[in-house]
Amino acid sequence: AWENVPIKEIMSAEQTHVRQLWEDPMNFCAPQGEPVGQLQARVLEGWAHILEQHAGQHTLIVTHGGVMRVLAQHLLSLAPEAMNRLGIPYAGMLRLRVDTDHENKHWTTMIGMDGTEL
Template sequence: MSVTRAGTVVMSEACGDRFVDLLRHGDTRGGVRFRGVQDDQLTADGWRQMQTALADGAWDQVVTSPARRCAAFAEDLAERLGIPHEVWPEVGERDFGAWEGQAADEIPIEELSRFWADPVGYTPPGAEPFQALQARSLVAWRRLLEHDAKRSLLITHGGVIRVLLGHVLGMPASHLLFLEVPHACLSRVRIPARVGEPSLVSHGGIR
């Protein structure tokens, strides 16, 4: 493996390692709000953000959340690259229950404060518990590890990406919100060919 002047990781086929790239969807219609199962589409800027993030990449397969803000882009990308793509419900975003579609300033401050203080232990009214999000995300991760594709791209959501990166890094679940995952954030994980555990190669970047 080598690194270009721009800091892009160039994957060496000779090393035998595999790589999984995690991409969060771009900017979505309706602005920033608690959006889990609410199925809004990307904005034109969100589409461009994702195209920019992936400008220098190459993959053997694409896996995507069923949400339109992920799946529409994934289908288009797979068609352009001539590679297979699969839709996995396990990597859909967390259902935020009564908070769905609401901006932070529309939620009672007492409830919001409890969530920020204890995102694992406090579940918003009617929402999917964190433990359920974590369990299904890790099911998807194990499926990815079982694939023999050299380079996989997973297009998903901030909550799922935090769970997966936290798992790779051995972070306590209570600290996952400290991982910033902005729109079109791209992360790369290396899967060793022989000995060792998956490791984080790169995460995000200033744009």
């Protein structure tokens, strides 16, 4: 229901939903949308698949800001409510480096966000 609706309009018309999104994103679901917890499970499953299938390769993943926020929140071990505080504009970029040790454990470092080096 929020697809293609300007953020300002949602913020003024859907104050209860917006408050829940900011305060408890893991238990939030936009009207007629996907619950954030389900999105996170789907994103992390896809991330694990990418790590397995493309180990040691440079890989470009094109996605939307919600996926980027969920992945960054998880990889940086941030509290769930922190994901909505990550500024990822349209055409933003999240750059990660993944190192893998001899036991196939992955260590992820965020190199840049929104095209800006951290």
